[in-house]
Amino acid sequence: MRYVIIGAGAVGGAVGGRLAQGGCEVVLVARGKQYEALREQGLVLQTPDGPHTHRLPVVNGPEALGVLRADDVLVLSVKTQDSAAALAAWGPRPVDGGGTAAERLPLVCAQNGVESERLALRTFQRVYAMCVWLPAAFVEPGVVRADGTPLTGILHLGRYPAGADDTAREIAADLERCRLDAPVVADAMRWKYAKLLANLANSIEAVSGVLTSEEGIALFRRARAEGEAVLAAAGIAYTSPEEEQRVRADKIRFEPFDGSPRGGGSSWQSLQRGAGTIEADYLNGEIALLGRLHGVPTPVNDVLQERANEAAREGRPPGATSVTDLVAAVDARVARTVSGS
Template sequence: MRYIIIGAGAVGGSVGGRLAEAGHDVVLVARGAHLRTLRERGLTLTTPDGTRTHRLPVVSEPAELGELRPDDVLVLAVKTQDSEAALSAWSTRPVEGGTTAAESLPLVCAQNGVDSERMALRRFARVYGMCVWLPVTHVEPGTVAAAGAPYTGILHIGRYPTGTDATAHRIAADLESAKLLSPVVEDVMRWKYGKLLANLANAVEALTGPVVDEDALAVNRMARAEGEAVLAAAGIGAVGEKEHLEVRAGRLVLQPLDGGTGPRGGSSWQSLSRGTGTIEVDYLNGELALLGRLHGVPTPVNDALQRLANTFAQERRAAGSLPVAELVAHVERVTGTDPRPVT
């Protein structure tokens, strides 16, 4: 199978690089300065076993590939706010034999959040969800640093909305040959909703920096408690923290990297650091806000985090530049509750 990685940033770059190292056929899709650097100098991938550069085929749009191959796998690794444009561009591409990508090719949503799979199913007949646990940093064009070992990441995969098939198992086998643990599961969205709860912390981190301060942790606990209440009201199952940790134990441990290039912040922090002007918060905290409104559960903390993070992105404010005290004061104003732990 040939893997077309649509969005060769943090997740896409590390998955594409690892697959290429294992001998698999990979094409990267990128844009802007990242695209130019990949074409000029290749993809520089740093992992605990060293730094190397991969000269892989890189395109900016589907037309550059011509007809797609029947054995192509489309891996959607853009941020969810960019999914609609990518799905529109790739779904109508012709495939050798007279079909289109939407009709015949598997599309894997290797993204945070839970909305891209539903978007994809409007166009693609074969959609796969992927729950991505992959500690990776991409803040400079052409470079990706992934600190996990012995596996670079853990990527649960399954059909959307439920089930598995032979294609899921083939993709998982290819990933595992590339140091990416990939359990095949019947209920992949249960894993993705569990990850969604964990990703509610992304906005806190993007705004204030590493979530280690007790007050920042308290805000995150409030956001997660809202999320758990919303999912319960909606009747949506989610993998708990304990089950996630059991899968990761001994399989995904952060290790030192060359030149101190290890993870410095999550995906939302990295978006602010790159000054992209957008952030995926509408599909993380905003997803819980949406479900809360649908099911009558207030989500004031997640609402506030969503608004603040979007403002930071639009104004291109520096990642981590909001003092924790200001965030706490804001949360107290919108909830009427002081989130700080009692001492």
């Protein structure tokens, strides 16, 4: 198999780098400064077991890769707000022997949220869900940092909407040769919905800084409680924290290896890079959407979604708003919701 990593940022770079270390053939897809850096200096993957430089083929789009191979696996690791454009670009690409990528090739959604799989299934016939637990950060163009140890990440993988097959098992076998655990499960979305609940903290981190205060942690608990109520109303199953802990045990720990302070998650990193967009619509916004569909008010997640989008739109750095001010905005929205005004 050849792995085409569509979106060679933090997660895509870490997964692509580890696959390359395991002897797999990897092509990185990137844009702008990241594309230039990868092309000129290669991918530098910083990990607790040392820095690794991988000089891999890199392209800035499907046209540059030409006709795809029949053994290609497309790994979608862009942010969800960029999924539709990526799917439209890669789906029609011809595959050696006939047909298109959308008809013939497996597409793995290695992303936060739960929407990309559904978007992909509109055009791609072979879609796989991957729940990504992998602490990684985009350091600078060409450089990705992954702090997990002894494993770099745990990637639950299965067919979408459900099931497991030989392709999933082949992909998992490749991943597990290179410091990644990849359990193949028939219910990968159950793991992704649990990750969605955890990711409701992302907007708080982005807007008000890394969650270290009791005030910030309490706000996350309120957002998660809304999320749990919404999933219950929608009849959507998700793994419990106890099940996650049993499966992950001590396989992956976050241990900074050079004394650097820990940054925030993917949304925090989007503001730090000045990306101009953020994934809040597919995290807190997913809870808001399901709440409206099933008659459950979601004022906490509504405010977090709005404030995160506002910060991205206005180019604010992460942590520009105090958690006290953010809590006040949430409390005001909750009061209006309760009063019906």
